[in-house]
């Protein structure tokens with residue numbers, strides 16, 4: 001009889017002791033102040049403490065061959081160097097690669113990743129995997145979408161509509177300056193409407209141009225299958241075939257690659273710097289064009305900032321992991337119009353060139 005009552009009592013005592021010890025431990029680590037994050041030193045992430053050198057952050061991009069993304073990586077590397085964490089740069093050209101790379105990041109012990117997804121509809125699958133592994137996520141450039149709505153995921157992108165309007169205004173101003181006859185002119189809009197940030201940019205440009213009084217029926221959309229130079233070129237060539245009556249073209253798109261593809265297609269059909277006004281969004285791709293000995297139809301670009309999208313997102317992620325500082329939910333970055341004459345100077349001033 002006696003022994004039967006004594007065993008549960010003992011078990012209860014031991015259990016109480018264990019839970020008191022555990023509570024004590026938790027209390028200890030919760031009281032730890034957040035140490036400033038410095039290379040090699042232990043930093044607190046609530047619990048347990050994480051050394052900067054134990055931090056691994058992934059940076060996945062949908063088009064690693066595009067200069068914009070190479071620059072994001074370059075500035076993310078600078079951030080990794082400054083703080084002493086490991087940066088894992090990965091191409092994420094399709095859904096399969098994205099998911100496989102998140103698995104790989106998990107095996108590397110990564111605590112979080114930044115991603116420009118190849119398809120915004122992958123958002124829910126990406127977040128499910130991140131949750132499974134306890135990883136933090138920041139979406140960059142292209143915002144995740146679930147059932148037609150933006151997801152509530154930390155995001156840094158460009159102020160797409162505003163910058164699109166800037167692009168349209170720059171093209172329209174140059175058209176007015178050149179005194180081109182409206183009835184000889186057309187606007188070629190290389191579109192990628194399934195991506196919100198792309199549609200907002202080109203819609204912004206079209207709105208500004210039509211609001212300025214340019215006839216709607218002279219604005220032509222060319223849908224690209226892929227947001228790169230060949231994709232835009234293909235779309236534009238078929239548009240040009242359909243409209244041989246147009247003698248002068250304005251060209252806009254979601255990025256420099258879209259406009260460059262349009263300009264190359266127009267050149268193939270005999271247009272040149274005197275009959276094309278191309279205005280893009282980007283900077284690095286435009287600069288290579290501006291650096292050519294002779295001007296081309298690529299007239300200007302809206303310079304956006306890969307330092308912010310690469311360095312700052314990485315810094316936000318690092319501080320989130322090590323100090324528990326949650327980044328702002330949405331960060332939208334701005335642009336500035338530059339031309340052949342000003343692009344290199346402004347990029348240098350902004351620290352975007354080596």
Ligand code: FCA
Pocket residue numbers: 066068116141142158197227254255281282304
């Ligand atoms: C998108 C585009 C890139 C760049 C970025 C800010 O992801 O594909 O070219 O414009 O947004």
